[in-house]
Amino acid sequence: MSQDLDITMKSQESPKNYKYMKAALKEARKAELENEVPVGAVVVYQDKIIARAYNKREQMQSFHAHAEFLAMMKAAKKIGSWRLEDCDVYVTMEPCQMCAGAMIQSRIKNLYYGTKDPKAGAVGSVLNLLETPFNHHIHVVSGLMAEESQDLLKSFFKKLREK
Ligand code: ZN
Numbered sequence: 001m002s003q004d005l006d007i008t009m010k011s012q013e014s015p016k017n018y019k020y021m022k023a024a025l026k027e028a029r030k031a032e033l034e035n036e037v038p039v040g041a042v043v044v045y046q047d048k049i050i051a052r053a054y055n056k057r058e059q060m061q062s063f064h065a066h067a068e069f070l071a072m073m074k075a076a077k078k079i080g081s082w083r084l085e086d087c088d089v090y091v092t093m094e095p096c097q098m099c100a101g102a103m104i105q106s107r108i109k110n111l112y113y114g115t116k117d118p119k120a121g122a123v124g125s126v127l128n129l130l131e132t133p134f135n136h137h138i139h140v141v142s143g144l145m146a147e148e149s150q151d152l153l154k155s156f157f158k159k160l161r162e163k
Contacts, residue, residue, distance in 0.1 A: 017112060020044050020090045021145045024114075027054040027067060028092045028152055034059065038152040041067035041091040043075035043084070050087075051075040067091055068099045072106055084108050092149035094121030094142065100129040103138055110139045114149030 020042055027040025031054035043051040051074035056065040068091040076082050085107040094117040095103065101122075103111060111130070113123065122129045123140060130138050 016047075017090075017141070017144055020049065020088075021092070021112060021114065023049055023052065024067075024090045024092050025145065025148055025152070027052050028149065031055045031067070032152060032156055038156050039067045039091065039093045039149075041071040041089060043071045044088045044090065045075065045079065045084075045086060050078050064098065066096065066099050068095055069102055072099075072102055072108070076106065082106060088112065090144075092145075093117050093153070094123050094125055096120050097122035097127070097129055103130070104134050104136050107136050108138055110141070112141045112144045114142075114144055115146040115153065116142070 023042045024040045027042065028038040029040070031040060032038040034056075036055045036058050039055040041053055042049045051071045053067050053070035053074060055067045056070065057063065068089055071091075072084060072089065075084055075087055079087075083106065087108055088110040089103060089108050090112045092114040094113050094115065095111070096117070099122075111123070116125050118125050120126060124142060130140055
């Protein structure tokens with residue numbers, strides 16, 4: 001990690017950021033209880049959580065049912081617009097290319113994510129879709145409460161292997 005990024009991260013980790021990431025983690029725990037890969041997300045608009053969701057890929061049998069995708073769908077419905085330009089997304093794991101793409105399409109302002117997804121992450125791991133020159137730029141803060149997010153995932157997959 002570059003030093004610049006490190007400084008950005010620290011200045012971004014305000015108590016508010018923790019509060020919203022904690023809410024996303026709470027969603028991730030709901031996913032775990034339903035035997036879904038524990039990833040959770042919230043969408044924040046004008047300092048309020050307007051949408052919460054967790055990964056439901058198995059129960060919906062839908063490839064788009066990732067936590068942040070579902071949360072953004074809910075947020076758009078609530079706002080009554082596909083434009084989420086004043087919204088921030090908090091998600092416990094690095095978004096995939098589909099979700100990162102949806103963030104560009106919906107004009108999300110800031111993205112905060114927890115742990116990296118080395119195999120499928122599209123915001124810095126496999127590639128960085130949000131650093132390509134699209135028509136919309138999203139400010140990204142990674143590593144927010146990453147340890148908590150990763151612990152959840154680790155224990156989920158450990159239990160899965162033991163079954
Ligand atoms: Zn995704």
